[in-house]
Amino acid sequence: MADKILEAVKLSKAYRVDARRITVLDNISLTVKKGDFLVIEGKSGSGKSTLLSLLSGLDKPDSGRVILHGTDITGLGEDQLAPFRNRTIGYVFQSFHLIPSLTALENIMFPAELNRDPDALSKAAELLRRVDLHQRDDNFPHQLSGGEKQRVALCRALVNSPQIVFADEPTGNLDSTNGEIILQLLLKLRSELRTTLVMATHSREISSMADRIVQLVDGRIVS
Ligand SMILES: Nc1ncnc2c1ncn2[C@@H]1O[C@H](COP(=O)(O)OP(=O)(O)OP(=O)(O)O)[C@@H](O)[C@H]1O
Ligand SMILES: [Mg+2]
Numbered sequence: 001m002a003d004k005i006l007e008a009v010k011l012s013k014a015y016r017v018d019a020r021r022i023t024v025l026d027n028i029s030l031t032v033k034k035g036d037f038l039v040i041e042g043k044s045g046s047g048k049s050t051l052l053s054l055l056s057g058l059d060k061p062d063s064g065r066v067i068l069h070g071t072d073i074t075g076l077g078e079d080q081l082a083p084f085r086n087r088t089i090g091y092v093f094q095s096f097h098l099i100p101s102l103t104a105l106e107n108i109m110f111p112a113e114l115n116r117d118p119d120a121l122s123k124a125a126e127l128l129r130r131v132d133l134h135q136r137d138d139n140f141p142h143q144l145s146g147g148e149k150q151r152v153a154l155c156r157a158l159v160n161s162p163q164i165v166f167a168d169e170p171t172g173n174l175d176s177t178n179g180e181i182i183l184q185l186l187l188k189l190r191s192e193l194r195t196t197l198v199m200a201t202h203s204r205e206i207s208s209m210a211d212r213i214v215q216l217v218d219g220r221i222v223s
Helices: 048-055 078-088 102-115 120-130 146-158 175-192
Strands: 003-017 019-035 037-041 063-068 088-094 164-168 197-203 214-217
Touching: 003 048, 003 197, 019 048, 019 197, 037 048, 048 063, 048 164, 048 197, 063 088, 063 197, 078 102, 088 146, 102 120, 102 146, 120 214, 146 164, 164 175, 175 197
Parallel strands: 037 197, 037 214, 088 164, 164 197
Antiparallel strands: 003 019, 003 063
């Protein structure tokens, strides 16, 4: 498949808790095509967050490989991986993960500045405008509501125009109105910027909008 952007080959991951080994992911293989919206479904504890962190290079599998945008990231050390991630992916967490000491605008600029982008400021300001928060640019995260924080986090994930965006239950900590706003923004920005989107969710409503659904049960793909 020439237009694939992400490939996972036989990923396995176990955690050791005291003397017990808990297998969380068992031989997972999947591919994602450029521009696709892939949803990872499964009940709590089924391994969705673990899979997203392996696919995005935030964590390493015990075995298997991840090829992201043409690079096998499995063998990369953190020195190489961190800048690669910063250029290639955006990540939206359920609990926002904004830096508390930076304003909304500075949070969004941060990945662009790491990338030495001279247009960090103008790009961040434009994204804030697109999510209707341009008047809150100098507010700190604690001055923003959950939905507003997630809009800022979305801008931060997009500021480097990533090839692929990973989102781990991005609406999970929001009420239904704010959840809907975030989802619509993600889908709108995705179609405008033509990014690939990989999202973990338990929401059937979100899944119904996906191009493809991967269902995890006990660390295996069942469909
Ligand atoms: N660092 C860790 N150490 C030990 N066990 C862990 C660790 N991280 C996750 N687990 C276990 O791995 C399993 C899968 O966790 P994971 O967070 O991937 O599930 P999830 O599908 O994202 O669940 P949720 O819908 O609740 O977010 C769970 O049983 C969890 O307890
Ligand atoms: Mg999770």
